[in-house]
Amino acid sequence: MTTSSTRSRDPEPGTPDVDALTAEYDEEKPSRTLSRGLERLVVLWCFGVAIFVVRQVFAPLELGSQYYLVWFLGLTLPLVFLTYRMRGRAEGSDVDPGAARTSGATDRSDNPGVVDWVLAAVALLVALYPVLPIPLSEIGFGGYKGFLDRQGSLVTLDVVAGALLMLLVLEATRRTTGLVLPAVCVAFFAYAYYGGFLPVDWRISHLGLDLSQIVNALYNEASGFFGVPLDVAATYIVLFTIYGAVIDKMGAGRFFVEFSFSLFRRSGSAPGRTVATSGFLLGTVSGSGTATAVTLGSFAWPILKRAGYPREAAGGMLAASGIGAILSPPTMGAAAFIIAEYLSVPYVEVLIWAIVPTLLYYLGIFLAVEIDARRFGARRVELAIGNPLRLLARSGYHFISLGVIVFFLAIDVPPFKAVVYATGVAALFGLAEAVLSRRRVVTGFDDYDEELERMPLGVSLRDYATRLFMALSSGIRSALPVIAVCAAAGVITSVIAKTGLGQILSELLVAAADALSFNQASLIVLSALFSAVAILVLGLAVPVTASFILSWVIIGPALITLGVEAPQVAMFIFYYAVLSEVSPPTALAAVASAAITGGRVIPTMMQACKYTLPAFLAPMAFVVTDNGALLIAEGDLLDIAWAFVVAGCAVAALAIATTGWVLGPTTKLERALCVPAALLLLYLVPLSIAIGFALLALALVIHVVRIRSGRGRPAPTGDRADEPAPAT
Numbered sequence: 090m091t092t093s094s095t096r097s098r099d100p101e102p103g104t105p106d107v108d109a110l111t112a113e114y115d116e117e118k119p120s121r122t123l124s125r126g127l128e129r130l131v132v133l134w135c136f137g138v139a140i141f142v143v144r145q146v147f148a149p150l151e152l153g154s155q156y157y158l159v160w161f162l163g164l165t166l167p168l169v170f171l172t173y174r175m176r177g178r179a180e181g182s183d184v185d186p187g188a189a190r191t192s193g194a195t196d197r198s199d200n201p202g203v204v205d206w207v208l209a210a211v212a213l214l215v216a217l218y219p220v221l222p223i224p225l226s227e228i229g230f231g232g233y234k235g236f237l238d239r240q241g242s243l244v245t246l247d248v249v250a251g252a253l254l255m256l257l258v259l260e261a262t263r264r265t266t267g268l269v270l271p272a273v274c275v276a277f278f279a280y281a282y283y284g285g286f287l288p289v290d291w292r293i294s295h296l297g298l299d300l301s302q303i304v305n306a307l308y309n310e311a312s313g314f315f316g317v318p319l320d321v322a323a324t325y326i327v328l329f330t331i332y333g334a335v336i337d338k339m340g341a342g343r344f345f346v347e348f349s350f351s352l353f354r355r356s357g358s359a360p361g362r363t364v365a366t367s368g369f370l371l372g373t374v375s376g377s378g379t380a381t382a383v384t385l386g387s388f389a390w391p392i393l394k395r396a397g398y399p400r401e402a403a404g405g406m407l408a409a410s411g412i413g414a415i416l417s418p419p420t421m422g423a424a425a426f427i428i429a430e431y432l433s434v435p436y437v438e439v440l441i442w443a444i445v446p447t448l449l450y451y452l453g454i455f456l457a458v459e460i461d462a463r464r465f466g467a468r469r470v471e472l473a474i475g476n477p478l479r480l481l482a483r484s485g486y487h488f489i490s491l492g493v494i495v496f497f498l499a500i501d502v503p504p505f506k507a508v509v510y511a512t513g514v515a516a517l518f519g520l521a522e523a524v525l526s527r528r529r530v531v532t533g534f535d536d537y538d539e540e541l542e543r544m545p546l547g548v549s550l551r552d553y554a555t556r557l558f559m560a561l562s563s564g565i566r567s568a569l570p571v572i573a574v575c576a577a578a579g580v581i582t583s584v585i586a587k588t589g590l591g592q593i594l595s596e597l598l599v600a601a602a603d604a605l606s607f608n609q610a611s612l613i614v615l616s617a618l619f620s621a622v623a624i625l626v627l628g629l630a631v632p633v634t635a636s637f638i639l640s641w642v643i644i645g646p647a648l649i650t651l652g653v654e655a656p657q658v659a660m661f662i663f664y665y666a667v668l669s670e671v672s673p674p675t676a677l678a679a680v681a682s683a684a685i686t687g688g689r690v691i692p693t694m695m696q697a698c699k700y701t702l703p704a705f706l707a708p709m710a711f712v713v714t715d716n717g718a719l720l721i722a723e724g725d726l727l728d729i730a731w732a733f734v735v736a737g738c739a740v741a742a743l744a745i746a747t748t749g750w751v752l753g754p755t756t757k758l759e760r761a762l763c764v765p766a767a768l769l770l771l772y773l774v775p776l777s778i779a780i781g782f783a784l785l786a787l788a789l790v791i792h793v794v795r796i797r798s799g800r801g802r803p804a805p806t807g808d809r810a811d812e813p814a815p816a817t
Contacts, residue, residue: 331564368410382411405696628669
């Protein structure tokens, strides 16, 4: 539906192209710009897959989950070769793919070539090979039951098909996410094959596996291509991407942003507050931190600029707000579904674990926003956005579908059914809007007309049907990179399961920490620190989902061995995997935000780290102390409440240390006192809490005395995006 009919802002010259920036900086590579006929074919194909996926929710295939996964991979893998280039850009084309897509231009030379069509056809054949009744001279006919009967004793054709599927999955992953993950998979394959040639005194040596054994593990066992990662992608992730596409096509994205801006429009810190709030709401639609930051930035940056925020600070705020959406209930990132599967817990339990960390994350952002508004001398910006109550009354039904997910999860309805029900609710409200309002739905921020013309009922219904059709299709298409990653992750998890490499590597990590530690507490702290660094470094090179899977099978056992509970370890790994998107030197969300604001990239990354610092440190508390379980809501309600209050004070101390402002500029001494105060508070034991509060109180007393004595002048600092004007 449309949101407010009032003008939200004047168009800014040089407004960035949202699609182009998202395509360039998101962790998934940009897809092709297809010709009209082929685009229709792909859209129709994706729509058919969406119907197949939804049908599986209510009428599962009789032969079981793995049978469904074979069909799912067979129907989606060929699409990667048709929609993603062999190289990053179309050959001989200087047109940015995102810009071309936005402008509606088509480049026939960007269509798949002969090689792409051949790869797509072979992918279709080998992915569906386990279910095809192919005659096999050795044992008669194939088919799915025959394929399962041959487990552990594959015939030559099975091995050839499985090897080809592995190569095609790695190529699909390379096209969608880059070289790093396929290279890691090749390294694991080589380790499985050549492990018998390693010196026998090496901890990682093993007897070695031949090609038939490796293919059997990948192709015909539950730990390979058709293991937990692909199962999660096929039964959870695609349904949530479809849901996000549907509510976006119904106008929810624009409403969430405008509603957030309408809530806080009457103060100098309002622009910063609204960026954090709208980032959280918009993330429920996009599901991507980088995409959320870019979409939000296209609308929010002109307002932040008018308020007086420096370019780098604004970019850091946008990146932090976008990433926060992945960490936050009720949708979270794709890895959250994998947590639920690996730990065999309901998805709603994972959401509960994320509540306190989410509150701490946004507390840190809001404190930093309030401090920065005073430090930069931010001024009020008058916006012609409608009253929030009016917006809520007009478009608030977009919140209902989110509530539907939470409600059904709370009554133990499986998440894959809950999200389908929520999608249906969103679609029904969209239909009501098409019948009653009959105005064009504005999903982006390019329309500034105060009144949108009413369409005839027939035209409005056709427009609605088209939007719903495209939403179902784009939900599948946007999930293709995640599907490729989850299938490729099967190579790694299968090799680890066959060779025991994960346990060996986790033991080596613990041994390294043990060599530097002097007691059990320091051993856990050092192990957690090494693990956090390893996850962040890994996350610089591979997408969040792959980073979590790799870290869970390698680092997870090490922390569990030290006595840390599995839920705390899973959330620890999940948070650091997500935070790699704002970690220098890559920090894709920050790079994309800098492209919008025109700020310097490295300073923008540093500003993003400033806003997200509590999120970097809070997960350490999950694993280094026994009371860390309270931060994921594991314990009595009163205990959880006091842990949240203490951790909130730690977040406040971190905000003071990173922003350098309380009532005025802080000194190096005051900031230096706040850092150990925050760390001690996050340790969550009585002695450390007492010392932490003492240090924080000392810093605040010194600051207040200095400010009141006139030795600290509360003047704004930092370079502005433009010259400051008198506050209005």
